[in-house]
Amino acid sequence: MALLEIKFWDVGDFNPGTKSAEGRCTWGGSSCSNKPEFTVTDRTGANLGACGEHVLTYIRDRLTHGA
Numbered sequence: 001m002a003l004l005e006i007k008f009w010d011v012g013d014f015n016p017g018t019k020s021a022e023g024r025c026t027w028g029g030s031s032c033s034n035k036p037e038f039t040v041t042d043r044t045g046a047n048l049g050a051c052g053e054h055v056l057t058y059i060r061d062r063l064t065h066g067a
């Protein structure tokens with residue numbers, strides 16, 4: 001079991017000037033041009049934007065590597 005840290009994306013979750021704050025899906029890397037639907041927190045405690053597709057890769061990462 002893993003602890004998932006997910007909420008709906010909000011610009012206030014990010015530092016100004018970051019890709020996530022600009023409304024980009026950063027969990028999917030630079031190749032993803034979808035708008036982020038969620039804010040997820042990675043294992044280092046950093047917030048990242050994730051679209052509906054890439055939020056699944058976040059869940060897989062957490063289940064693989066633990067919280």
Ligand SMILES: [Zn+2]
Binds near residue numbers: 033050053
């Ligand atoms: Zn994405």
